[in-house]
Amino acid sequence: MGRWRLSRRKLLFLCVLCTSLLLFLHLPTSPHHFSLSPSSTLCLSRFHRISWTHSPPPAWSWAKSENCYFRRFSRKHASELLRGAWILAAGDSQARLVVLALLRLLLDPTEVSTVEPDLFRRHSDYHITLPDRGIKVDFLWAPYESNITWLLRDIQHTRHYxxxxxxxxxxxHMLHITNPSLYGTALTEIKQEAVSLLEPSGSLHPHMFWLGLPKLVNSKLNTEEKKEKMTGNMLEAYNWEVKWRGMPKGSSGPFMLLDIGLLTRGCGPLCTLDGMHYDGAVYDAAVNIMLNSMLIESQ
Structure with missing residues (x-):
């Protein structure tokens, strides 16, 4: 698959489709060198201002934000933006749910019903191509931080971005190791490898997103071990490591943070059956935040 690049013609077309979200966009070769205007920076800080309604099923909408015109992507708009792209997701079940939300946006419901069983095979990888749009989506089961570190090293070695x-x-990590400090050390290694992807000059680099941890509803967790180890205090300690280790761009890190914790708190405990995995609306909101941020960062 050839490298993905948004032409000016395509970008102007997207601007019209998205009701003049941005004008004269061009994706830079490296997100490390984004130069955001003050208004763009302000809008980036407002991505997660989501309003929720809880009459079933839960639904979300952008909170009103002056001078920030966020839009929910349709299948047509998302397909045009991502045409020719290779999308690589790696992580645990939260990453898998984000991939499902992305596929729900790109595919019609009948297609989703056929791919969902394969996507949710326990502890497995998943791969799909959409030939009509040249889109490739890969999910790699990578529950531990070391899995992600080795993935980033492999990307750097092959230069197949x-x-x-x-x-x-x-x-x-929280369930099986239960040590925030060790988690933070592992995050530092991930950050170092991610930054290294941005360093070679003249190369095309990925837009990189980090998924925050969800709000854990302890009373709904489905095993006693989870209830004992995955407490509110432990979650707070793990979230603190993400910020203190400088993973998000707001902390000079390489990743745009998709704050699943904030989104799940907004949706609330009625949006989860097992205290950890939430209604699809949460991950749909995360995907729309991600796509909007790609446009704004490209201003």
Whole structure:
């Protein structure tokens, strides 16, 4: 698959479709060198201002934000934006749910019903191509931080860069290792490898997103071990490591943070059956935040 690049013609077409979201866009060769205007920076800080309604099923909408014109992507708009792209997601079940939300946006419901069983095979990888749009989506089961570190090293070694990289971990570490400090050390290694992807000059680099941990509803967790180890205090400690280790761009890190924690708190405990995995509306919101941020960062 050839490298993905948004032409000016395509970008102007997208601007019209998205009701003049942005004008004269061009994707830079490296997100490390984004130069955002003050208004763009302000809008990036407002991505997660979501309003929720809880009459079943849960639904979300953008909160009103002056001078920030966020739009929900249709299948047509998302397909045009991502045409020719290689999308690589790696992580635990939260990353898998984000991939499902992306496929629900790109495919019609009958197609989703045929791919969902394969996507949710326990502890497995998943791969799909959409030949009519030249889109390739890969999900790699990578529950531990070391899995992600080795993936980034492999990308750097092969110089076969995805166009969109979605990463996230922490739940397995919290359950099976239960040590925030060790989690933070592992995050530092991920950050170092991610930054190294941005360093070679003259190369095309991926847009990189990090998935925050969801709000855990302890009373709904489905095993006693989870209830004992995955407490609110432990979740807070793990979230603190993400910020203190400088993973998000707001902390000089390489990743745009998709704040699943904030989105799940907004949707609320009625949006989860097992206290950890949430209604699809949460991950649909995350995908729309991701696509909008790609446009704004390309201003």
């Amino acid at each position: 995805p166009d969109l990289l979605i990463l996230g971990s922490g739940l397995w």
